[in-house]
Amino acid sequence: MEEMVPMVVVAIIFGSLVAVIKILSDNRIRKNLIESGQVDEKAKYLYLKGEKSIPDPLATVKWGMVMIGIGIALLIGQFIDQFVMYGDAEGITIGLMFLFAGIAFLIYYNMKKNQEKTDQTASEE
Numbered sequence: 001m002e003e004m005v006p007m008v009v010v011a012i013i014f015g016s017l018v019a020v021i022k023i024l025s026d027n028r029i030r031k032n033l034i035e036s037g038q039v040d041e042k043a044k045y046l047y048l049k050g051e052k053s054i055p056d057p058l059a060t061v062k063w064g065m066v067m068i069g070i071g072i073a074l075l076i077g078q079f080i081d082q083f084v085m086y087g088d089a090e091g092i093t094i095g096l097m098f099l100f101a102g103i104a105f106l107i108y109y110n111m112k113k114n115q116e117k118t119d120q121t122a123s124e125e
Contacts, residue, residue: 058111066104069097069100073097074097120122
């Protein structure tokens with residue numbers, strides 16, 4: 001069994017290298033097609049640089065809320081581990097991480113929905 005470990009490591013490294021090269025070459029081909037104008041307008045927005053691209057400001061807020069939720073869950077998990085002395089504090093911590101991350105995604109969903117409503121009403125006026 002120990003003789004297979006180096007072969008598995010080499011196979012994983014080779015497979016990863018092939019995957020990275022394929023991704024980079026596909027990206028270069030797509031970019032060249034877009035620059036030459038052989039694709040429609042919708043795909044061009046994927047590769048815009050500078051002022052032309054419009055980032056979603058709520059995307060950063062979403063991941064910030066998720067990370068804060070996970071951090072709060074870890075903090076609560078530490079308090080549970082130190083003070084309450086449950087037998088399965090790690091399971092409680094993992095459950096809290098999923099709970100708070102899910103709550104953060106739901107809050108983001110509501111924020112995004114409200115933003116789309118305000119954008120829609122502003123465009124109608």
